[in-house]
Amino acid sequence: MARSLAALLSLVTLFGWAGSEPALAQFNEVDDLAAEQAKEKQELENMKQELRSIKGEVNDAMRSMSELTQTMQERPMAGAAQAVHEMHLFVKEKEIDLGGGKKAHCLTYNGMVPGPELHLKEGEPTRIVLHNESTVPTSLHFHGLVLPHTVDGLPRAGAAATKDSPAKSERYLRPGENFAYQFIPTVQASGYYHPQVMHLKQRDMGLYGAIVVHPRLNSRAPDQELALFINKMTLPASKESGQKAQDVLVINGKTAPHIPAIETSPGKRLRLHIYNLSDQAVPLHLGGHRLEVVASNGSDPLEPHVIRDTINLNPADRVVVDVLADNPGVWSLASDRANQVIDKEGNFPSGLAVVFKYKLQ
Template sequence: MLPSSGCARALVAAAFLLFHSSCQSGGTPPTPRERALREFEGAYPLEARSLGTVRTFDLVAEPTEVPLIDGHALRVWAYNGQVPGPRLRIRLGETLRVRFTNRLPQETTIHWHGVRLPNAMDGVPHATQPPVQPGETFVYEFTPKDAGTFWFHPHVRSSEQVERGLYGVLIVEDAKPPPYSRDVVWVIDDWLLDETRQLFPRFNTRHDLAHDGRWGNVITVNGRTDEVLRVRPGERVRLRLLNASNGRVVTPDFSGLQAKLIAVDGMYLRAPIEPSGFELAPGNRVDIDLTFNQLSAAPLRIFERFFARQPNHLADIVLEGEPVDTPDFGSPARARVPVWREGLEVPEHHAFRLNARGGGPLGIEWTIDGKAFAGHSHAHEPGLTLRQGQFYRLRYVNESARLHPIHLHGMFFRLLARNGVPVEESFFRDTVLVHGREEVDIALVPTDVGSWMMHCHILEHAEAGMMTMIDVEKE
């Protein structure tokens, strides 16, 4: 029997043969679905290519105090005593091994957000692994298929555990990384503090559940409100941004800078584009190519403008020192990303309906197709079953007025349309923001067999039931 990646490759190859044979024989032309599958060929690796090198890290989750925000000691839960957690960096082709120890008062797991990996390493309790109990150790080991910016966080009581500080960045460098002057990470988060400047102790409140999750009263970059990036004129910087918030959406504004968007959710674009207006929802990542060929005596202030009337300061960039030569190389954003102009002609396979109702253990249930996920400890029928190596068009119908950033585990997709209007995005995603009363069409080709979670990444919505499983079966 073929392994999952070989099976997917065989299925895609069969579609190509069908396409060419029909064209050469003058027979029935290929359908839009067959042409879409043909265009998918070579979009990204179908299997990991291991170099045999293993990078081993130890991660410990435990309560601690760290000087965050304004330097005040904040009681948090942290990986290795720091928030954000330690930055894990490996090279494409290397194997990541993480020895994880749980010293929390709760069970937990680690989900490797955006990484295409074996299903058993995905970190979904009871679906892909038993939860890691207090005092226990679990070893995660996998070879990523893609280079890019990813992150890790718990998938047990995420609305509490992530909010307390449990998250970190995983960077998978290219086999030959572009020669940027520097590679910089900004982790954006917000914190809801009480009058003592500690975390507000109540989680999953009715207000948060009824609205767009828990939005904090302090926004930080890398755990601080005074983050400064100091660069020399001429430097070319790769800036990786992650939104680790529970619910807040941010729209970073790089106006006035020589900035290009080169990657979304870890995947390179077909070609670099302007980054203006990109809505960085919880879970989303973007990579920005910044060239500083100007002189400025004043700090360059970076704001986020999701609410145009209430911009929030994120960080400052300071140019200082003697100029340096700017690294001269072509943009790494030159991936093969299918256009799928006929994607909307492919019959819709399924429409997920997103809504809410009263009831459940939290008083409000957020539902997918009228069902609320009843907790990780229960067995669940899949909300959808797909076949490996096939092209699908799916739709999200938001029947509520709230935001829902929908995240798929184990697969990337391309946005096709919003409210029926085609969208020309030149990149794949693993998370898409669905606005209130909006309908969104996506397209994907699942390549990895397994039971994969799909959920809203407003963590309070997920905790209240807006989760389901997608089973990907062998053809």
């Protein structure tokens, strides 16, 4: 029991980290890190307290999680000399505030929109475990990665199985099921994960997250990296709040002016992975800087790099741009289309506009 609790706690610690504003976590400096670690320690204490109180009534889900962890610790991937890089995704339903009290009923990975950024390395044995804690069937596809058909997309008969996920012939995960996707990425990629085509409407309810395969040798590694997901989310009409049904354009699950600012410092090379999941063309412009397009829709890396101050993203386009932070001030990365930065009531900014600013030294 103690052992499985410890295993569970180590998982919880991992998720706690992943859950704390993943997109911006890499932007914190050492000072912020110390404060954040102190906060995390407190959170961990709280969680320990909570776990103590439910000791003795551990439910099936928890037991299967700890068993799964033990299985993974005891049986590393056959033939792999390297440690397996293991990540967990939990599909959960959640109300998400898109900003200004605009609440949408969402499906999430690990309680957030977008889901956690997954950073993989070429040649590194990888295991991604999907847990379906929602009330609907779901599936998982790694968009933009080059993988064997047995792992890309759906659980299939003959796909890699764990003790808790025997190979299934079904083409999806029912509520309460989990599945381990195991593979070694061999091609550099800037992709994103989301449910397969048959469950694609779940993507527009919040099920998406960045998955990046970094090259083994990286001579031009950026100093900072951030994924930006453009999407259109639907707010249901609500008599209680007087909210009318409407579509809201969001970046990382928030609409302007509620999108957290992108913060950088002079001299840094900032890499943005930008995904247009909306059904509209978006001309994205950054003031005062140039965008160096380093990858586009699977051409990773794109050579030679092209330089733009505006990039046009058609629906389903994904582009990776580097920005050399050499012009301190407060800028904006925003759509150049008026109807994408002003809402139906005429409020500006709304939708696709994010502040790009330099940290005070």
